[in-house]
Amino acid sequence: MFHNRAEAYALALPAAVFAAIVFLVPVGLLLSEGLHGPGGWSLSAYVQFFSEPLNQKIFLRTLKLGLMVTATAAVIGYATAYAIVSMPAGTKGRMIGLVVLPMMISPVARTYAWIVILGRTGIVNEALKFVGLTDAPIRFLFTETAVFLGLLQLFLPLMIISLVSALENLPKDAVPAARILGANWLQVFVKIILPLTREGLIVGGTLVFTGSLTAYITPAILGGSKVLMLETLLYQQVTVASNFPAASVIAFLLIAMSFSANILLRRIATARSGK
């Protein structure tokens, strides 16, 4: 397309300079804060952070919830996306519109709705009481369950959209052909659908996982200080404790976890496809 590389570089230069100034440099500065000890460069902030049992627990909880939300979103996402791509064109468009619709509503409003739904007098508890599954209201609010549900609802559309576009590129005959040749649905999924849609899974999975790790409003409102996650801990460390080295450690962990998730998803997708 270009006569020489220099032209291509020149075109990319403004964006690259912008990204470097407003993103790479600040991130570098932020991360270096966590590597400064009293006597120069050191890992003491990391050692200190992980020596606190509470911090270990919050790290593991964040990882666990992120993985659970991503896995659940993938399962529901594949089923929904497959159903959507099998629909006639007009319905498909409307369905995708419905999936995207919640993303146009502020996460604050969506999260607050969960407070009403999951409350003691909320619809979930009323329904459970009505069918006789419980006498006294069950506590959902300010638990990991509430945070899990809030995050899943927040990020599921990203997974569905990524998988819909991946499944659209799946050759129409591939699945029927495999079925005719005797493959069951599990085999079809593992051997046909997954390998051919892995880019969608990687993109969707990374978006959902990264989103779950870095969401602040949902864990703050639905979990509160009883279910601290790295992001809410980060806020506490900065605004209350003024502990900037610890904040830098948390920021590094969040970035590292996001990159690791992306690499891991790539590995899973390529291993299954045998490539």
Place this chain on the structure above:
Amino acid sequence: MKWHTVLSSAMALTLGVGGAAQAQEKTLTISVYAFAQDEYNQILYKPFEEKCGCKLVVETGNSVERLAKMEANKAAPVVDMAVISTTDALQASRAGLIDTIDTSKLSNYGKLYDIAKDPNGDGKSVGYTFYATSIVYRTDKMKITSWADLLKPEYASHVAWPNITTNQGPPALFMLGTALGQTAPDLKAPIAAIADKKDDIVTFYVKSSQLVQLMQQEEIWAAPIGRFSWAPFAKLDLPLGWATPKEGQTGGMNVMVLTKGGKNRDLALQFMDYWLSTEVQTKIAEAMIDSPANAEVKVSDAVANNITYGEDTAKNLKLIPAAVALDNRDAWLAEWNAKVGQ
């Protein structure tokens, strides 16, 4: 070479214009909480600007940010006066950021309640407002006569408790400790009592605004709050009361401080004096923004019921001394995170 010329002429222009403006008009830079600024502007800032013929520059933010800024600008202070909590004032005093206040230049100083006069005992702060912290509760569901009542088995699962990181957290723990007969400043006993019930307690709140919704949907029946958060609860169509526990009410105070090395000392003192005047304190109280520290302020019962008001209230507030709060703050957070946070 060319660039240098452009830059230096630009700088000369900026400086020149700035210098001219300064000659015209004095400026006073204040640092305040980012709260009710529209009302402050009408009641306090604008009238003061007219009175002094000067210009007010208002910096806002939470106290952590503002203290960090003061520390960073220590060599060449930007802010002339600031309003912060008594604890933050003591921290600033220890860090050498603030100066002694010449109260002889404050004509309204004598009108203040005793607790507002030099609350830290170092001559470097003057209280302009204080508030009570007690318990908002459902009068039809429970009876609260002591801070310890909140932890009764039949009540605990309907209580929201302030997180240690909030302004209400330590005072509420201090009163719980008093109720348990344990008044050690390390707060270990009340933190342990809360930790025992941590699975029952609905949430450890960070923002009192969140409590209104929880109260409305009957998620909670009671929570320790500052009096300044009471108004939205009073508007709910629920039988809610303000507890007067036998151990008393606690609370907090905000103070005015003068930056060390501030250039506009006299103007800052004039501004502080105006803020403490009966006229301004009455208007701020009537707008239900801050409770008055000036004892001459008279307000209607309707207003008095929504703020922290009156000599008896002021006298009976059991406030945690700033030195205790400052010396124990990190230990409280560590103890809380270890026992309750997990």
